[in-house]
Amino acid sequence: MGKYLLKRLLHGLFSVICVVLIVMVLIYSLLDRGKIFSGDPNFNHTASNNRITYQQSRWEAFGYLDYVPYVDYVNRLAADGQIDEATRAEAVKIGKTADKDTELTAQYVAQFTQEYQAKGYQVVRLDADTKKNGQVRDGGQQALFATRDIPLYQRAITYFTKMFFIDNIHYVPESADIGERGIQFTLYDPVHNPEGAGKKVFSPAIIGNGTLHKYLLYFDGRFPFIHQNILTLHLGESYTVNRGVDVFTTMTETQGSYVLDTITFPTGVTADRADDLHSATYVQGSRDAIASNQQWFTDDYTNVLTNKAGMSKLGYSFVIGIISTIAAYVIGLPVGLAMALRKDKLLDKLGTIYIMFIIAVPSLAYIFLFKALGGKAGLPTLFDMDSTGKLMYVLPIVSLALPSIANLMKWMRRYMIDQMNSDYVKFARSGGLSEGEIFSKHIWKNALIPIVHGIPGSIIFAMTGAIITERVYVVPGAGNLLTQAINRYDNGVIVGVTLFYAVLSVVSLILGDLLMATVDPRISFSTKER
Amino acid sequence: MNEKMDLSALGLSDEELFSHVDHSQTESEKITAPRYSYWKSVFRVFFRNKVNIIILSLLIFMILFAYIYPAMTHYDPFANLRDANAKHLSPAAAMEYFGPDLKWILGAGASGEPTFDAIWNGSRISISLALLCGAINMTIGVLLGAIWGFSKRVDAIMMEIYNIIGNVPLILIISVMAMLFSPTFWTMVFAMTVVGWLSIAFFIRTQVVIIRDREYNLASRCLGTSTIKIAMKNILPFMTSVIVTMLATEIPSYISYEVFLSYIGMGMSEMSLGKLIYAAESAMVTPGWEIEFWSPVAIASIITVVLYVVGQNLGDASDPRTHME
Numbered sequence: 031m032g033k034y035l036l037k038r039l040l041h042g043l044f045s046v047i048c049v050v051l052i053v054m055v056l057i058y059s060l061l062d063r064g065k066i067f068s069g070d071p072n073f074n075h076t077a078s079n080n081r082i083t084y085q086q087s088r089w090e091a092f093g094y095l096d097y098v099p100y101v102d103y104v105n106r107l108a109a110d111g112q113i114d115e116a117t118r119a120e121a122v123k124i125g126k127t128a129d130k131d132t133e134l135t136a137q138y139v140a141q142f143t144q145e146y147q148a149k150g151y152q153v154v155r156l157d158a159d160t161k162k163n164g165q166v167r168d169g170g171q172q173a174l175f176a177t178r179d180i181p182l183y184q185r186a187i188t189y190f191t192k193m194f195f196i197d198n199i200h201y202v203p204e205s206a207d208i209g210e211r212g213i214q215f216t217l218y219d220p221v222h223n224p225e226g227a228g229k230k231v232f233s234p235a236i237i238g239n240g241t242l243h244k245y246l247l248y249f250d251g252r253f254p255f256i257h258q259n260i261l262t263l264h265l266g267e268s269y270t271v272n273r274g275v276d277v278f279t280t281m282t283e284t285q286g287s288y289v290l291d292t293i294t295f296p297t298g299v300t301a302d303r304a305d306d307l308h309s310a311t312y313v314q315g316s317r318d319a320i321a322s323n324q325q326w327f328t329d330d331y332t333n334v335l336t337n338k339a340g341m342s343k344l345g346y347s348f349v350i351g352i353i354s355t356i357a358a359y360v361i362g363l364p365v366g367l368a369m370a371l372r373k374d375k376l377l378d379k380l381g382t383i384y385i386m387f388i389i390a391v392p393s394l395a396y397i398f399l400f401k402a403l404g405g406k407a408g409l410p411t412l413f414d415m416d417s418t419g420k421l422m423y424v425l426p427i428v429s430l431a432l433p434s435i436a437n438l439m440k441w442m443r444r445y446m447i448d449q450m451n452s453d454y455v456k457f458a459r460s461g462g463l464s465e466g467e468i469f470s471k472h473i474w475k476n477a478l479i480p481i482v483h484g485i486p487g488s489i490i491f492a493m494t495g496a497i498i499t500e501r502v503y504v505v506p507g508a509g510n511l512l513t514q515a516i517n518r519y520d521n522g523v524i525v526g527v528t529l530f531y532a533v534l535s536v537v538s539l540i541l542g543d544l545l546m547a548t549v550d551p552r553i554s555f556s557t558k559e560r
Numbered sequence: 561m562n563e564k565m566d567l568s569a570l571g572l573s574d575e576e577l578f579s580h581v582d583h584s585q586t587e588s589e590k591i592t593a594p595r596y597s598y599w600k601s602v603f604r605v606f607f608r609n610k611v612n613i614i615i616l617s618l619l620i621f622m623i624l625f626a627y628i629y630p631a632m633t634h635y636d637p638f639a640n641l642r643d644a645n646a647k648h649l650s651p652a653a654a655m656e657y658f659g660p661d662l663k664w665i666l667g668a669g670a671s672g673e674p675t676f677d678a679i680w681n682g683s684r685i686s687i688s689l690a691l692l693c694g695a696i697n698m699t700i701g702v703l704l705g706a707i708w709g710f711s712k713r714v715d716a717i718m719m720e721i722y723n724i725i726g727n728v729p730l731i732l733i734i735s736v737m738a739m740l741f742s743p744t745f746w747t748m749v750f751a752m753t754v755v756g757w758l759s760i761a762f763f764i765r766t767q768v769v770i771i772r773d774r775e776y777n778l779a780s781r782c783l784g785t786s787t788i789k790i791a792m793k794n795i796l797p798f799m800t801s802v803i804v805t806m807l808a809t810e811i812p813s814y815i816s817y818e819v820f821l822s823y824i825g826m827g828m829s830e831m832s833l834g835k836l837i838y839a840a841e842s843a844m845v846t847p848g849w850e851i852e853f854w855s856p857v858a859i860a861s862i863i864t865v866v867l868y869v870v871g872q873n874l875g876d877a878s879d880p881r882t883h884m885e
Binding site for chain 2: 041046048049052053056057060061062065386389390391392394395398402497498501512513516517524527528531532535536
């Protein structure tokens, strides 16, 4: 069994990697990368050479290529101490054309060109774009840069190696003076026991210094009460949908209006703010840079998330999804069963019409129909994160449950009828068993086996959300993340979300098989026992 | 010939009265059952149900109407664009403003276009898309699915491909295609068929695997029948009803999927039914304009339901077990 499971997991991992590779080829290689500028107002304000360098810098930001301007190169040489400030200032000034370079500049340009061409970069020099009278046009300043498309294998390797981040005390650069690095275990979490507080609150926590997150493990009042920051997932950084934030964080962070609370900062100052001190991460030099940080924090762990009233995208999708899934099983299975038992009677006919309606009619049509009907009945048709009412959940749940109910009814009826016509049932009947006995001891159990296979999948996929339902009722869920990312060319999010879906589908298939094997003793995955 | 006849009265000899009949090998092989023709029986069972006749005529009428009506009326969506009074008219107001005509029966839309014409023009595009995608996907799917089911080596490779491609979101593939080429009708056909056949092929593969190793096929193989003949004569007839039933769910599903894609802003540039619904979404919440939204929704639903019902009942009729009577 264990061996089989391992094989399945490895196989699933392989599929997931292939999916990510295919998606990377699709979005980075096949698509016209010029499209990202179609909705970009800044692009139209640039002209001539500036437009070309602007394009390069944006493409780098979207992850298409690696772009190194000559200026950055010279500045880096200066920062590394290889050249002094006077040389740097001289070397940066490239001439309007190559032959107008000073001797020193030409030397560094040659060095730059040689170094980057050796690395496989394409070095581009744009001469100044001048008018007839010799004046430089708007944006026509000369430019020199090296550029290289990131090859697929490199992109994939970087992606997968950066996916899991294990926090360690060497995260903060060695040059930074942060005192003694180390990990410290405390029974009295400083967030719950601020400076000067009288009574001590018992709350264990692991605190790091030199790590990215200050709090590596801690307890608080929010579900699931124990939180860790040791291992963080990076599925892909967003660029347009939720700038600079990882996909996984985008899906799991709370939304809505801020929850203000009186909090005591490490310096002992109290303020009414929504900051979550447990989420503090290190940003070098941030304490000195901002006045309020000096007032509140004692170190550079100043970057905190905020507490918001609403749930996360996954949270909303999951609440709506799981309730509709449960409703679908609770309603769909008994109705499908009743249809099979009263085949060709009124209930069966009505059920068949309902199934036909749901399968044939475009989902958009009946979702809008229910929205209109629900609106007439006085139910809220738009989702509002700040409202505490539960009624706004009703219509999205109903819209999601309708197709699942039809689907379960259809399959339950089919499996039941197949079982009722099978030979073993005829044999049992001829053996004198009562219909009730045949039903409860034989048919029911056998018909349920294929249904059981789908249960883990429908629970897991409840959290990915539904595109149309969430759009129609304006639910702030996870369902629209992929379409949003596609519409806004957010490559990082597309890859991240696809990977997330692929992992969920692999896991739910394996869980389905395992569940089926536990329900049905005839199914065994280990070859030895046969 | 109930009356008894006295043969001796005729005065004929036995040789003249009786002739010897040879035992014929070919005649004895013939079965004296009524002639059975598969397709004739399919249609006999199908048309026995009067509801089917009505729905089939409705389907034929709708398809013909969707193709003939737009061709005859030369629909121009921007004809009344400059006429500010012609926009968002209710059927009664449109009739009054333009004079009574069939095309104003559903009122006028956002740019003064007759909603009725717009819908049938959109239906023509949507039906064409569905029929084309259905034909391409079913042909490729059934052929490859049969090979997939028969060959164990192909099965191993195809299962891997299926597991991988199945996890790539379909909207991503379609939008990449739409961005790669322009979002035209043919791009949409290509995008829907490039991986669309895979699920059909998988379904057919499963069916073939179930039937492939049954005893009668084993016997056929032992008697030296070639694989192609087994596929054509033993397995294909068994699957006709499955294929027809599948077609019944596939074709309407393309119309629905096109509506879905247009709604999330990834549809094609042509004014299909989905695009009409998408464009009229804002009209739904405006009192008095609802008809602009609900009429394409209603027509799309009617087309899909009719297609589905005809296909399902044809699928039932093509199951030989329903032919016994």
